[in-house]
Amino acid sequence: MSATNTGVPSMLSHRLPDPVPADEYEQCPVTDVLRRVGDKWTVLVVVLLGQRPFRFNELHRGIQGISQRMLTRTLRGLETDGLVLRTVHPTVPPSVEYRLTPLGGSLLHPLSALADWAVTHQPQIASARRSAQP
Numbered sequence: 001m002s003a004t005n006t007g008v009p010s011m012l013s014h015r016l017p018d019p020v021p022a023d024e025y026e027q028c029p030v031t032d033v034l035r036r037v038g039d040k041w042t043v044l045v046v047v048l049l050g051q052r053p054f055r056f057n058e059l060h061r062g063i064q065g066i067s068q069r070m071l072t073r074t075l076r077g078l079e080t081d082g083l084v085l086r087t088v089h090p091t092v093p094p095s096v097e098y099r100l101t102p103l104g105g106s107l108l109h110p111l112s113a114l115a116d117w118a119v120t121h122q123p124q125i126a127s128a129r130r131s132a133q134p
Contacts, residue, residue, distance in 0.1 A: 011030075036077060036078075036081060037107070037111070039074070040070075041063070041066055041070060041071070041074045042074055042077070042078065043111060044063060045059070045063070045071070045074050045075065045078065045084075046078070046083065046100065046104060046107060046108070046111065047108070047111070048062060048063070049084060049098060049099060049100045049104065050100055050104075050105065050108045052099075053097050053098060053099035054097070054098055054099075055095060055096060055097055055098075056071070056072075056075075056096050056098065059071065059075075059098065075098055078104065082101055082103050082104075083100065083101060083103055083104035083107060084098055084099070084100060084101065084104055085098070085099050085100070085101050086098055087099070
């Protein structure tokens with residue numbers, strides 16, 4: 001909601017230029033975050049880490065179909081953005097644990113809202129897709 005609580009989503013209360021400049025779109029913080037969470041694995045990793053901390057191999061075993069390389073890239077990106085904390089424990093061999101930071105934890109609420117919306121509207125979306133097919 002907007003700051004004045006008018007019921008108008010904040011996204012709609014701001015007028016975009018017409019046309020929207022490409023560089024403005026590319027530099028938009030919303031575009032940046034949607035790129036991060038819009039990939040194939042990030043939301044799943046964030047949700048799992050929202051339940052509890054995981055060691056790398058435990059997380060890898062818990063996500064069927066993700067390669068070690070892709071999990072590493074996903075975790076590194078989340079760590080770079082300050083959403084995940086990587087802790088190396090001084091054991092032999094070293095044990096690495098991943099957990100959400102407070103910033104990462106704050107992402108769970110909007111992701112949950114989006115997930116609730118998707119589940120609620122999935123039948124309508126599926127129906128529209130069927131109608132659109134030739």
